[in-house]
Amino acid sequence: MYRLLIADDEPIEREGLKLIINKNLPDIRVIGEAKNGREAIELVDELSPDILLLDIKMPGINGIEAAKEIRRKYKNLKIIILSAYDYFAYAKESFSLGVYDYLLKPVRRAKLIETLEKVISEIEKERIERQEKLKLREELSDIKNMFEEKFVTIILEDGLKGENNIKNRIDILDMTFDLYYVLAISIESKNNDMLSNIYDEVFRYFKHREKSIISKYNDNIYVLVEVDNINEIEVKRLSYERANKIYNRLIGKYDIDIRIGVKIGRGIDNLKRVIIEANKLIISVKNKNIISDFYDKNEEDLIEIKEEYQKILSIIKGIVNGDRESLIELYNLLEMLCISENYKIIKLYEIISILRFLIFKKRGKMYFNDLLSGSKNLELDLCYVKKIVIDELNKYFVEINNQTHEIIERAKEYIYKNYNKDIKLEDVAEKVSVSPYYFSKLFKKEMGKNFIDFLTELRIEEAKKKLDEGMSIKAVSRCIGYSDPNYFSRVFKKITGMSPNSYKKILKK
Structure with a gap:
């Protein structure tokens, strides 16, 4: 009507x-x-x-x-x-x-x-038209909300690829990422309903006040707030003030332990590092509920914490990469924890948390879920938990070795089938579902040579067979994946010490 x-x-x-x-x-x-x-x-x-x-x-x-x-x-x-x-x-x-x-x-x-x-x-x-625009606006709002909720997951797990995707979709976020601060909120409770309630509380608090993104990842809540027209000193004050307010708001409503790491950043390219460093602050500093590396801290304590944390992180990185010596170092560190209940720099819960985070980042699989379901139990019998951690890591090392063998065998199979095509290291890495960087290191370690050398030698061996069968140099070149016969000839000579023509003459003798 x-x-x-x-x-x-x-x-x-x-x-x-x-x-x-x-x-x-x-x-x-x-x-x-x-x-x-x-x-x-x-x-x-x-x-x-x-x-x-x-x-x-x-x-x-x-x-x-x-x-x-x-x-x-x-x-x-x-x-x-x-x-x-x-x-x-x-x-x-x-x-x-x-x-x-x-x-x-x-x-x-x-x-x-x-x-x-x-x-x-x-x-x-x-x-x-208005209804369609409203529907589109609602759909875009839903997409934006889902994108924001998964934002930290995309940043941390997709790496540069994810960051590039975000750059392509940055308009939907209506943010420049010129200057911002990140709050990493760690919550003791792993109850899904509790986490959901706290996420909603954080969302309501920040969305009404700031240009912000509220995101969830691995049972933590992350707040990214963009700030305009103020200097960095003012950002430090503002970010710490906001962290205090949301902390008091949450503990006033929920009877749980909450810790907040605060970090300032500039540019979307630095965002991944800023998020990780905000996490590190939560893990590395004890006896504080709100931690930043620029506000309200004793400088000597901070230096001591950072040095100890770097040592721990180095050990854990070695373990994640499959270094047995690092596993022995961790064992000795856990022995120290069992002896000293007053060990203040880092405790077993933090070690397990870092291990869990870095292993997931590297391998895409979660470990220590049962241990992390209730952190209070870790304090009851450190030696018992230490034994579980070492047993779990020994299984992890077996799994790595098995995975390594399987990955390399699948890679070799793919190379043998496709050596005559224009394949690159990135193509093979994608086929075996690992990053190009990790595949490159793994391949060289297992095969004793890098990917391109292996591929080149394989092609030249196949070229020899085909030359022996009487094929022309031009035909052989195309057959093994080289479009330029002159380039093929140079590679052949580099590997065998003679040109294809010389090789054919030797075959005729």
């Missing part, structure tokens, strides 16, 4: 218009009548019509003046001007106000019906 308001100072004119509309246009309902411009303005405010039939010549405020006032507030209202005067000036001024049409009195029934039907069609089209 479409709502229509008539504004005309002649009662007979109003009745005639109503009669035509009620008889011929059932989809239009006349919702009111005004006898002058002032009433028209007031009734538009009160009744919100879709269409306004507006006479130009009325006492007091005339139709043109009323249209100007109404148009300032109601951009989508369809105004049809009625006039007994065929004055060009009136028509020109009315159309400059965005009037839909200009009809001369007495209005012919057919013309009025035709005009109103066109108006209805246009209103319906605009409604559909």
